[in-house]
Structure formats: structure tokens, C-alpha cells
Amino acid sequence: MFVMSTIWTAVKPVHPAVLVQAGVAVTVFVKQSGNRYRRIEPAASDVVLIIGIGASWRVGPPSRADESLQAFAAGLAMQPREVASEDPAACIEVRLPPPVATDLFGTSLSERDGIVDLVELLGRGSLPLIDRAVNARDPRDVLMDVFHLLAARLCDRPRLSRPEIHWAWRRMASSGGRTSTHMLAQEIGWSDRHFTSRFRDSVGLAPKAAARLARFSRAYRRVAGSGEALALIAADAGYSDQSHMTREFGALAGAAPAEVRRNVHTDALIQRGPLLD
Numbered sequence: 001m002f003v004m005s006t007i008w009t010a011v012k013p014v015h016p017a018v019l020v021q022a023g024v025a026v027t028v029f030v031k032q033s034g035n036r037y038r039r040i041e042p043a044a045s046d047v048v049l050i051i052g053i054g055a056s057w058r059v060g061p062p063s064r065a066d067e068s069l070q071a072f073a074a075g076l077a078m079q080p081r082e083v084a085s086e087d088p089a090a091c092i093e094v095r096l097p098p099p100v101a102t103d104l105f106g107t108s109l110s111e112r113d114g115i116v117d118l119v120e121l122l123g124r125g126s127l128p129l130i131d132r133a134v135n136a137r138d139p140r141d142v143l144m145d146v147f148h149l150l151a152a153r154l155c156d157r158p159r160l161s162r163p164e165i166h167w168a169w170r171r172m173a174s175s176g177g178r179t180s181t182h183m184l185a186q187e188i189g190w191s192d193r194h195f196t197s198r199f200r201d202s203v204g205l206a207p208k209a210a211a212r213l214a215r216f217s218r219a220y221r222r223v224a225g226s227g228e229a230l231a232l233i234a235a236d237a238g239y240s241d242q243s244h245m246t247r248e249f250g251a252l253a254g255a256a257p258a259e260v261r262r263n264v265h266t267d268a269l270i271q272r273g274p275l276l277d
Contacts, residue, residue: 013143018151023170025095026146028139031088038084042253042260045173045210045217047101047109048074049118051129051146053136054089058082059115062254070130071118073101075109075204076213080254090139092146098203098210099161099169104153106160110204122149161202164188168195169203169210177215178238181207216252219245223257230257 011028019026025046031037040062050057051071058068062082074081076098102108105121119126129145136142168184184207185195199207219237222228234245249257 016147016151018154019147022100022154023097024100024150024154026143026150027093027095028090028143029093030090030139036084036086037088038082040254041081041083042220043077043080043213043216044074044095045076045213046095047076047098047204049094049096049101050074050083051092051094051118051133051142052085052088053091053133053139053142055085055087057088057091058084067115069115069117070133071126073105073109073116073118073121075101075114075116076210077114078205078209078213078252080252081115089137092139092143094146094150097166097169097173098205099166100154102161102202102204103157103159104150106157108160108202108204110200122153162198164190165198165202168199168207172207172211173214175214176218176237177211177213179211181211212248213252215239216248219257220249220253220260223249223260233257 008029008031011030013026013028015024015026049072050059052069056068056070057072058066059072059074060067060082062080096104098108107121109116119130126149129142129149132145133142168188171179171184181195182192185192188195190198196207199210203210205213215237219233219239222233222237223230226233230245231242234242237245239245239248246256249255249260253260255263
């Protein structure tokens with residue numbers, strides 16, 4: 001699952017209030033030692049924006065990560081992805097709820113879009129940020145620019161995602177995908193068909209596929225972050241049995257739950273608070 005000769009520290013910087021309110025999470029990964037990095041990233045229920053500091057990143061399907069980008073966004077996908085770099089110094093990761101990402105980028109990132117260059121999404125106005133990221137030695141040189149870009153676009157751009165879809169996504173994510181599509185549509189007051197169409201426009205996936213990702217993401221966090229029995233996690237997540245969860249992990253993480261748990265020690269240590277003193 002992991003092929004790494006780098007050791008990372010991951011830091012959660014203090015976020016501007018507008019990003020906190022939108023559910024945006026920014027993490028700065030700073031290399032401590034080593035040079036090569038490769039990881040199979042599990043399918044995520046967030047849209048992920050990566051800005052490389054120094055070296056660029058190769059991204060794509062496992063064993064076929066051949067597209068080299070300095071900054072990119074990854075929409076929701078029903079498969080894992082490979083991320084690699086030969087000599088990374090640091091990177092800034094931004095995780096966005098899909099309806100918020102649609103408001104930010106002005107378009108939804110569907111599964112067929114895959115990995116999209118940040119310049120393609122945001123236009124040539126993002127080039128100064130990319131240039132600073134290429135030449136930066138310290139992520140602090142870029143972080144405030146990232147915060148400013150995100151906050152300005154969220155405040156200044158018209159909302160493409162309906163408030164009902166923002167609410168439905170929060171319900172779906174908080175329930176781990178266990179709230180039914182029909183119930184969400186009923187509570188909003190829409191037909192199932194209208195809800196599905198609006199949801200797909202804002203999220204990039206149909207509600208049932210998005211719920212599958214939300215369920216997997218919650219189970220993945222518990223598998224990686226606890227020593228709980230796998231059968232209990234599977235039952236709590238709504239899988240029919242542990243074998244069902246194992247099949248889902250194979251499809252969406254590229255590894256069985258037990259393998260995810262064995263390799264969790266290779267993940268970076270998360271430190272909360274200011275970026276650096």
C-alpha cells in the first residue's frame with residue numbers, strides 16, 4: 001500500500017473563519033527526511049486540492065500515475081489513486097465538501113474528470129500562486145496565498161450548489177451514508193428524481209454512489225485510527241458483514257482492512273495548532 005522513504009510531519013494551521021464555516025480543512029505536510037514518496041490514496045468523500053511546494057507530483061490510477069502536476073484537484077472517484085514525488089519538500093492539502101468545491105471552482109468535478117490541473121480550473125489568475133509554490137522553500141510562503149484564494153472565491157462567487165444540497169451532503173456525511181436518498185428528498189420536499197439530478201450536478205456523483213463513499217470513509221477512519229474489532233466496525237458502518245467491508249476496502253482503498261491497519265504507522269503524525277513557531 002505504501003512505498004515511502006520520506007518521513008512527514010502534518011500540521012493543521014489555524015483557518016480563517018469563512019473556511020471553517022464552509023467545512024474546508026487545510027493540512028500542511030512538511031518533509032522531515034528522505035527523498036522519494038509514493039502512496040496509494042483511498043477513495044475520498046471530499047474533493048481534494050493539492051499544491052506541491054518545490055517538486056511536482058505524479059498522480060493517477062495505481063501503477064499508472066504518469067501525469068506530473070504542481071497543483072491539482074481530484075474529484076470524487078470510486079477507486080484509489082496513486083500519488084508520488086521524487087523529491088518533495090512539502091505540500092498543502094485542501095479538503096472540500098463537494099458542494100463547496102462546486103461553488104469554489106464554478107463547476108462540479110465528476111468521476112470522469114479525474115485529476116484536473118488547478119490552472120485549468122481557476123484560470124491564469126492562479127499562475128502566480130503556482131510559481132510561488134515551485135520556488136518556495138517554506139510552506140508559509142504559500143499558505144496565506146492559498147487561504148486568500150479560497151476565502152475570496154467562496155465569498156465573491158455566486159453559489160452554484162443549492163442550499164438544500166449543502167444540507168443533504170452534511171446529513172449524508174454525518175450519518176456515514178446511512179440516511180436514505182428517499183428520506184433526504186422527502187425532507188427537502190423534492191421528488192427522488194429531482195433530488196438525484198440536483199445532487200449529481202453539485203457533487204459529481206449520484207446520491208447512492210456518494211453514500212457508498214461516505215460509508216467507506218467513516219469505516220476507513222475507524223479501521224486506521226482504532227484497534228476496534230473489524231466485525232464491529234463493519235456492522236456499525238452498515239455493511240452486511242465483515243467480508244462485505246473487506247470487498248469494499250479492496251475496491252476503494254486497494255487494500256484489505258487488516259493491511260490498512262498494519263500500515264497506519266507509516267502515516268504522518270498530525271499536529272494541531274499554528275503551522276510553525
